[in-house]
Amino acid sequence: MSVTTEQVRKTLARRYRAEKRFKAYGICAISIGLLALLLLFTDIIGKGYRAFYEYSVALQITFDPETLEIDDPRDLEQLQYGNYEAVVREALQARFPGVEGREDKRALAALVSTAAGYLLRDMLENSPELLGQTHTLWLQLDDDADMFLKTSEAKRKMARLSDQQQAWMVELEQSNEVRAGFNHSLFTRGDSREPEQAGILGAILGSLFTMLVTLALSFPIGVAAAVYLEEFAPKNRFTDFIEVNINNLAAVPSIIFGLLGLAVFIGLFGMPRSVPLVGGLVLTLMTLPTIIISSRAAIKAVPPSIRQAAMGLGASKMQVVLQFVLPLALPGMLTGGIIGMAQALGETAPLLMIGMVAFIVELPTGAMDAATVLPVQVFLWASSPEQSFVTMTSAAIMVLMTFLITMNTLAVVMRKRLERRW
Amino acid sequence: MQTGQLLLILAAMIVTAFIMGRHRALQVAQPLGGIRHLRSLPFYYAMRSAIWCALPALTVLVAWLVFDQTLIRIMVLDSLPAELQPVDGTARNLILSQIGNVASGALPADFVDAAVANAAGRLNQLQSISAMAMAVVVIVLAMLGGAWAWLRVSARMPAREQVERVLLVVFMLCAVLAVVTTVGIVFSVLFESIRFFGQVPITDFLFGLNWSPQMALRADQVASEGAFGAVPLFAGTLLISAIALIVAVPVGLMSAIYLAEYAHSKVRSFAKPALEVLAGVPTVVYGFFAALTVAPFIRDVGQSLGLSVASESALAAGLVMGIMLIPFVSSLSDDVITAVPRAMRDASLGLGATRSETIKKVIFPAALPGIMGGILLAASRAIGETMIVVMAAGLAANLTANPLQAVTTITVQIVTLLTGDQEFDSAKTLAAFALGLMLFITTLLMNVVALHIVKKYREQYE
Numbered sequence: 001m002s003v004t005t006e007q008v009r010k011t012l013a014r015r016y017r018a019e020k021r022f023k024a025y026g027i028c029a030i031s032i033g034l035l036a037l038l039l040l041f042t043d044i045i046g047k048g049y050r051a052f053y054e055y056s057v058a059l060q061i062t063f064d065p066e067t068l069e070i071d072d073p074r075d076l077e078q079l080q081y082g083n084y085e086a087v088v089r090e091a092l093q094a095r096f097p098g099v100e101g102r103e104d105k106r107a108l109a110a111l112v113s114t115a116a117g118y119l120l121r122d123m124l125e126n127s128p129e130l131l132g133q134t135h136t137l138w139l140q141l142d143d144d145a146d147m148f149l150k151t152s153e154a155k156r157k158m159a160r161l162s163d164q165q166q167a168w169m170v171e172l173e174q175s176n177e178v179r180a181g182f183n184h185s186l187f188t189r190g191d192s193r194e195p196e197q198a199g200i201l202g203a204i205l206g207s208l209f210t211m212l213v214t215l216a217l218s219f220p221i222g223v224a225a226a227v228y229l230e231e232f233a234p235k236n237r238f239t240d241f242i243e244v245n246i247n248n249l250a251a252v253p254s255i256i257f258g259l260l261g262l263a264v265f266i267g268l269f270g271m272p273r274s275v276p277l278v279g280g281l282v283l284t285l286m287t288l289p290t291i292i293i294s295s296r297a298a299i300k301a302v303p304p305s306i307r308q309a310a311m312g313l314g315a316s317k318m319q320v321v322l323q324f325v326l327p328l329a330l331p332g333m334l335t336g337g338i339i340g341m342a343q344a345l346g347e348t349a350p351l352l353m354i355g356m357v358a359f360i361v362e363l364p365t366g367a368m369d370a371a372t373v374l375p376v377q378v379f380l381w382a383s384s385p386e387q388s389f390v391t392m393t394s395a396a397i398m399v400l401m402t403f404l405i406t407m408n409t410l411a412v413v414m415r416k417r418l419e420r421r422w
Numbered sequence: 423m424q425t426g427q428l429l430l431i432l433a434a435m436i437v438t439a440f441i442m443g444r445h446r447a448l449q450v451a452q453p454l455g456g457i458r459h460l461r462s463l464p465f466y467y468a469m470r471s472a473i474w475c476a477l478p479a480l481t482v483l484v485a486w487l488v489f490d491q492t493l494i495r496i497m498v499l500d501s502l503p504a505e506l507q508p509v510d511g512t513a514r515n516l517i518l519s520q521i522g523n524v525a526s527g528a529l530p531a532d533f534v535d536a537a538v539a540n541a542a543g544r545l546n547q548l549q550s551i552s553a554m555a556m557a558v559v560v561i562v563l564a565m566l567g568g569a570w571a572w573l574r575v576s577a578r579m580p581a582r583e584q585v586e587r588v589l590l591v592v593f594m595l596c597a598v599l600a601v602v603t604t605v606g607i608v609f610s611v612l613f614e615s616i617r618f619f620g621q622v623p624i625t626d627f628l629f630g631l632n633w634s635p636q637m638a639l640r641a642d643q644v645a646s647e648g649a650f651g652a653v654p655l656f657a658g659t660l661l662i663s664a665i666a667l668i669v670a671v672p673v674g675l676m677s678a679i680y681l682a683e684y685a686h687s688k689v690r691s692f693a694k695p696a697l698e699v700l701a702g703v704p705t706v707v708y709g710f711f712a713a714l715t716v717a718p719f720i721r722d723v724g725q726s727l728g729l730s731v732a733s734e735s736a737l738a739a740g741l742v743m744g745i746m747l748i749p750f751v752s753s754l755s756d757d758v759i760t761a762v763p764r765a766m767r768d769a770s771l772g773l774g775a776t777r778s779e780t781i782k783k784v785i786f787p788a789a790l791p792g793i794m795g796g797i798l799l800a801a802s803r804a805i806g807e808t809m810i811v812v813m814a815a816g817l818a819a820n821l822t823a824n825p826l827q828a829v830t831t832i833t834v835q836i837v838t839l840l841t842g843d844q845e846f847d848s849a850k851t852l853a854a855f856a857l858g859l860m861l862f863i864t865t866l867l868m869n870v871v872a873l874h875i876v877k878k879y880r881e882q883y884e
Contacts, residue, residue: 019776019779022782028676029677029680030680033677033700034697036700037700040700040707220596224593242601244873245600249604252865253802253865256862259607259610259836259854262610270491288599317586346703348808353836378706379809397710400704401704
């Protein structure tokens with residue numbers, strides 16, 4: 001046995017240990033990444049699932065004309081100014097007859113959401129014959145009372161209810177006078193200061209209009225730019241300059257695009273603040289590089305033989321590109337487009353700059369209405385102190401993530417299904 | 423007339439021009455004996471008509487929409503009597519918004535000066551004139567363009583060449599938009615920054631150690647003068663970015679190496695998409711996670727160890743930012759590692775080196791430039807990241823290297839200075855643009871260097 005072999009043999013155990021160690025580092029790194037992912041998702045879902053249901057309370061509501069101050073339910077003016085809260089208050093006091101004193105009565109009334117009044121008004125408007133009748137109705141609870149029922153026994157001492165209110169809630173719960181149901185208002189309403197009345201529909205619509213503007217502009221422009229750079233551009237300094245520009249724009253921090261939007265679209269062109277149109281324009285500029293880069297890759301993947309065949313049959317360069325190259329490159333371009341859109345949908349920072357952080361209750365009806373978007377809604381709610389808004393934020397994040405994961409999965413599936421290997 | 427309706431009318435006119443152009447081409451071809459006697463296919467004649475109908479009208483429409491508000495504002499302001507003429511930008515914006523409110527009916531006319539009420543009337547009048555004039559001009563232009571193209575259709579006209587030339591120019595303009603965007607960014611931040619440096623000396627901004635942008639509204643107020651020394655912001659940004667990179671680089675790099683060199687294909691097909699999900703999580707979600715879960719956790723752990731930890735510690739923001747960057751670093755490293763030629767790997771393994779030795783002594787040195795480029799890109803991302811720090815880092819500008827204290831960053835300050843209704847002229851707002859300029863220059867330099875390195879490296883092995 002030679003000296004070298006002997007030396008190698010001696011060090012072999014050490015080298016194998018080093019090998020194992022190195023491999024363990026790798027496994028560690030992967031685990032850290034996956035663990036972070038797992039933690040993030042369980043944290044969000046653990047916080048947010050409770051926002052999808054809400055508690056309501058059964059109360060004997062009497063549509064008493066005197067308390068309501070309504071004698072003709074067909075008179076819209078009277079309906080508008082009816083004292084619905086008094087009806088709810090009386091029903092609560094009838095349920096808990098022992099409650100005396102202003103403070104206590106107010107604490108009791110605070111258990112039911114102010115939205116209950118609107119519900120009664122709508123009921124009365126739809127069926128005027130209810131006036132004077134008594135019905136058992138399920139009324140929405142206030143967010144603090146709702147949160148109290150949602151927390152487990154052990155943690156209830158932390159709730160934002162007084163001991164007396166807690167006692168009432170426990171009594172209602174034990175006599176099965178509260179029930180949980182799907183939280184409709186989450187998906188049918190705009191923002192509100194009252195957590196139990198706030199919803200994400202306004203933000204979803206805002207996101208939709210913003211994305212429509214972005215899609216309508218960035219995809220055609222991005223594809224056209226990619227076609228020019230890949231098929232027509234002469235190799236010169238200017239083309240190189242454009243290319244360097246695109247690559248750099250892809251890495252410019254998104255907040256800079258917000259500054260651009262603020263200075264140019266709002267400052268220079270005098271466009272209104274907070275509207276999806278301006279948001280869409282800013283996001284278009286931001287996503288263009290992504291779309292151009294992926295579209296160029298898709299065009300590059302079309303084999304030159306197809307171009308040559310078409311040209312050999314007498315097609316002009318433009319005809320070759322529009323009729324042969326583009327259709328073949330389209331799946332790849334769409335994949336890039338979807339990824340760009342997903343990126344734009346999750347973007348927050350540039351939209352803060354152009355004022356899409358306003359508190360907006362009304363649902364937007366078009367790209368020129370003041371609106372906010374889903375990620376900005378998350379940001380707004382995350383800074384609210386109420387415990388209910390934390391769960392609402394998590395729920396909004398879950399909705400946002402569902403959209404994003406669907407879009408990304410769609411992109412992956414499309415890439416696998418439609419992209420041709422030559 | 424609404425712009426939307428006008429666009430619909432225009433679209434209908436373009437379609438009509440297309441159909442009529444096609445019809446006309448066929449008509450011209452008929453006495454000659456079929457479309458093979460035309461110089462181009464009828465489709466191109468139709469397209470030519472449509473382009474003639476659309477392009478001039480659309481150009482005018484866009485220019486009109488962009489500039490009419492500015493022009494109307496100037497005209498309305500000119501109509502005000504001399505004593506109401508605004509002296510500076512703030513007063514100008516104030517009076518404009520007042521006129522606007524009166525014009526829209528939000529503010530009753532008898533609440534304001536008669537001159538302002540008049541101006542509001544003038545604003546309404548000018549706006550309706552502008553809208554009408556725009557509609558008329560655009561429709562007439564579209565008709566003229568379409569008619570011109572229709573009249574000019576002839577068998578010998580090179581319609582295809584013309585259409586293709588127009589398309590080519592449109593494509594080129596789309597590509598040039600990238601340059602326009604860059605120029606727009608540079609000018610928008612540069613302009614306001616120059617105005618800012620007119621009020622605050624650039625040396626104070628770059629080297630000052632005190633940042634408190636709150637300006638006194640009245641001269642007799644106790645509030646500070648407003649100090650714009652940005653060093654604490656630069657330091658805070660560096661601190662958080664450094665923490666993020668300390669987390670992201672080893673973890674991302676090792677994941678990439680493991681996935682590329684060791685992992686079974688089953689593990690790979692599961693772990694890689696999972697990491698990519700991490701890359702697709704919006705930053706506002708990371709911010710929420712950092713502010714509501716990680717930061718309280720770190721504070722509690724610190725307290726149980728007897729350390730004083732700020733509830734908005736740099737550590738929490740940095741850690742979560744690091745998690746965000748893991749997939750970014752890992753996918754960039756994966757690209758460069760797999761780009762190292764197979765032959766180098768096989769040669770090393772063939773000489774008896776273990777896998778880890780091959781990676782450490784052969785692949786890693788070969789991939790180093792590319793990895794460095796990737797790290798630079800990640801660093802530029804960390805510096806420009808906004809939402810995580812806005813939600814999880816503090817607002818107070820502390821000059822400290824202690825990761826357990828609260829620091830603030832450039833992006834946080836930009837957001838806090840610019841959200842809410844601010845006027846464009848105060849030093850406070852302008853400071854945000856100066857910070858934006860710094861951010862843009864820094865990230866631009868890092869990106870240029872990084873992209874250059876990555877490109878050089880790629881060419882080496884191709």
